[in-house]
Amino acid sequence: MNIPFRPPIRTVADLLRHLGDVPASRVRFTPVPGTATVADLGTPGNELCEIIEGVLVEKAVGHAESFLGLWIGTLVNMYVVPRKLGYCTGADGFTELSTGNTRAPDVSFFSWDSVAGRRRPTQAYPRLAPDFAVAVLSPFNTRAEMKRKRTEFFASGTRLIWEIDPRAQIARVYTAVDVFTELTRADTLNADPVLPGFTIPLGELFDYYNENG
Numbered sequence: 001m002n003i004p005f006r007p008p009i010r011t012v013a014d015l016l017r018h019l020g021d022v023p024a025s026r027v028r029f030t031p032v033p034g035t036a037t038v039a040d041l042g043t044p045g046n047e048l049c050e051i052i053e054g055v056l057v058e059k060a061v062g063h064a065e066s067f068l069g070l071w072i073g074t075l076v077n078m079y080v081v082p083r084k085l086g087y088c089t090g091a092d093g094f095t096e097l098s099t100g101n102t103r104a105p106d107v108s109f110f111s112w113d114s115v116a117g118r119r120r121p122t123q124a125y126p127r128l129a130p131d132f133a134v135a136v137l138s139p140f141n142t143r144a145e146m147k148r149k150r151t152e153f154f155a156s157g158t159r160l161i162w163e164i165d166p167r168a169q170i171a172r173v174y175t176a177v178d179v180f181t182e183l184t185r186a187d188t189l190n191a192d193p194v195l196p197g198f199t200i201p202l203g204e205l206f207d208y209y210n211e212n213g
Contacts, residue, residue, distance in 0.1 A: 009034075019052055020145030028056035038102060038125045041094065048092065051102040052148075059091070059104065060140035066091065068166055068209050069106035069136045072200070076109055076134075076191075079198045086111040086131070087120055096127045097156040103149065105161075107134035109194065114157070129156035132194040137165045150177045160194045166209045171202055 009015050015033060016024060027033070031040055034054040040046055041056075049056040069091055077088050087110055094104040108130035112118040121128060133153055135146065150161055154177055161174040171189055172180045183189060185203040 015055070017144075019055060019057055020148040021142040022057055022145050023140060026058040026060070026140070028058070031056070038096070041102065041125065050094070050104060053101065060138035061091070062138050062140075064166065064209070065106065065136040065138050068164065068205075069134065071208060072134055072136070072164070072205075073107040075200060076107060076132075076195070076198070079195060080109065084112070085195065086113075086115070089130075094125050095129065096125050097129055097152050098127070099152045099155060101152055103152065105130065105133035105153075106136045108132070111194070129153060129158050131158065132160045132162075132191060133158055134162045134164065137163060137167075139167070147177065150174055160191060162189060162191075164205075166206060169202075169206050 009018060012024070016022060016027065019027065028036070028046060028049060036051050036054050036056045038051065041049060041051065046056055048059045048061055050059060051057075073088055073090050080086055080088065089104075089108045089110075091106045092104055093108055094102050095108070096102050102125055109132040110128065111131045114131055115121070115128070130153070135141075135149070137146070146163060153161060159175070163172045163174065165171065169185050171183045173183065173189065174180045183202055185206050187202050189200040189202055189205075191198040
């Protein structure tokens with residue numbers, strides 16, 4: 001079967017490199033790479049897969065990443081809901097980007113000003129990019145994979161991306177694909193200009209991540 005990848009794919013190594021150097025264990029071969037559609041999302045075994053140029057690729061997930069992503073999403077919600085600024089989705093809130101790929105950051109914020117009719121879409125996978133996205137990095141994420149994701153999000157209209165690395169205890173705040181500020185636990189995250197006034201002290205965030213009973 002001739003799948004029109006850009007650039008052409010001839011080997012499995014080419015495919016993995018094209019997808020962002022993701023581990024082969026995360027790439028589904030059912031359906032055939034290059035033929036997957038949103039109809040394949042949510043089917044048994046594919047519940048947490050994204051679609052990249054017709055290839056189902058499992059998200060890099062984990063207990064600790066989910067824990068921290070949920071807390072960040074809770075903090076964002078506590079800020080945006082009373083101010084009626086928009087709405088948030090979590091790690092299974094898939095949307096189709098203008099690139100044609102289907103993605104789901106760990107936290108997504110959608111401004112009402114960016115949503116048609118200022119109403120939440122009713123489609124399972126709406127064609128919509130978050131204004132602000134958060135990725136909690138897993139040991140299984142690759143640099144090339146994350147750069148590809150940033151490229152797609154910013155090309156689709158996303159204005160701000162946080163990449164949080166809880167193991168290294170750092171965060172990168174991106175305002176363009178390769179334009180970022182790196183912060184440590186002594187610094188404070190802010191969501192300007194998307195959510196002016198919303199901040200998270202990184203030391204407190206990482207202390208929460210490391211907290212046990």
